[in-house]
Amino acid sequence: ENLEVLNLKAIAGEFTVQGRHIDLSKLPVFKENSDKGNYRIQFWRQPESGIANLYINQSWEGDGGAVDTETAKFLNNRDFRAALSMGIERDEINEVFFLGLGETGGLCAGWDDPNDPGHYIGEHLVEFNPDEANAMLDAIGLDKKDADGMRLMPETGEKIVVVHSVAVAAFEDYEGIDSMVIEMWKKHLGIDGKLDAQERSLWSSRRDENETMLNSWESSGRAGAIITPNHLGIVGGGGFIAPKWADEHMDGTIAPGWIGEWQNLYDEAVSDAAAYAPNLQKVVELNCVNANPITTVMNKPTYTAIIKKNVRNVPNPLPFSYHAQTSGNGFPETWWLEGGNQ
The missing domain is CATH 3.10.105.10 (Dipeptide-binding Protein; Domain 3)
Structure with missing residues (x-):
């Protein structure tokens, strides 16, 4: 899916949980629309990681x-x-x-x-x-x-x-x-x-x-x-x-x-x-x-997670892990929707 379309759908509250490919630079827009879209925002960070x-x-x-x-x-x-x-x-x-x-x-x-x-x-x-x-x-x-x-x-x-x-x-x-x-x-x-x-x-x-x-x-x-x-x-x-x-x-x-x-x-x-x-x-x-790689920015949120407000039992903070395939290390099989899909 086109990443711009993905982010527009997330801003509109069309996803239950979405972290991958959420654009951090759009954070002000996500915050502005969080009540209308009925979602909250979490930062999933990977410790000691280089981003760019x-x-x-x-x-x-x-x-x-x-x-x-x-x-x-x-x-x-x-x-x-x-x-x-x-x-x-x-x-x-x-x-x-x-x-x-x-x-x-x-x-x-x-x-x-x-x-x-x-x-x-x-x-x-x-x-x-x-x-x-x-x-x-x-x-x-x-x-x-x-x-x-x-x-x-x-x-x-x-x-x-x-x-x-x-x-x-x-x-x-x-x-x-x-x-x-x-x-x-x-x-x-x-x-x-x-x-x-x-x-x-x-x-x-x-x-x-x-x-x-x-x-x-x-x-x-x-x-x-x-x-x-x-x-x-x-x-x-x-x-x-x-x-x-x-x-x-x-x-x-x-x-x-x-x-x-x-x-x-x-x-x-x-x-x-x-x-x-x-x-x-x-x-x-x-x-x-030995200056290789040359790091620029470290430890920014790897995923900016957009989560519907009725999703329960999501750890916060949830450390991002490539090896545990976040959100896998948050055990999504234990999450539940209060009041069903919204």
Whole structure:
């Protein structure tokens, strides 16, 4: 069903319970019509989850030519990704797209950094700091610019362009969010960008074929990083960060660098129960310190649930869980309608 039609039906009170694909940006309209539509509103949140992450594809190869090959080198440069992260005004994204209901911290919030007392792991990388970001870009060789102020790569002399691949009509307005990020990077960092918006199934197939440079999508809560590794991990085929290397991992091949470390920790965790808990935190820490994915907004309501006022026994709050298939973890078989359908 068309998502706009779905939301209009929900506003009119035509659903008994509906959370999936309810548009949070329409919250004021839902509130205004709640009495007329005879429904209440609940927020179902997923703890420590990213809503609009920017996944840099480190196994991207492009067309194999000189420009794409040099671009791929920068995608694999941790300082390049860190600079991109520090060039994002997350508060603005939160206000414009999520009515300020999300948070702008990182995936590792709450995990103290032993090397930086008073801060959590990766905290500085999710802070808006264009001065430091620009200094990092200069230091890695992107210190030359064209007449428009966009950065040029040192070997080919061509402009570096980050292409954002997004799915349309998905859970969030990824087109709008990534368009805003592109403009932020142009303005604050001199990094040019393009938006590549695709129908979801086409986007997914291109991502799985390693054709996309940057993918914008959510992530399950960090507690599920190992049991749902297709978001934060690079294992078992598919994924977002390096699909080609994830496919190769299925044959036992370990990728280079921090991604290989992630894979080794995963392999150990799924074969040794005693290693599961400590390795779970270790793999997420690798995501944080290596700025991949780059998180924008965290912990906003995953579902804005529209519930008829006569529906009883719905837990509130009801934590959203991908693994428990919310609303499944709210045991809907125990819900009941007071006075029947209304």
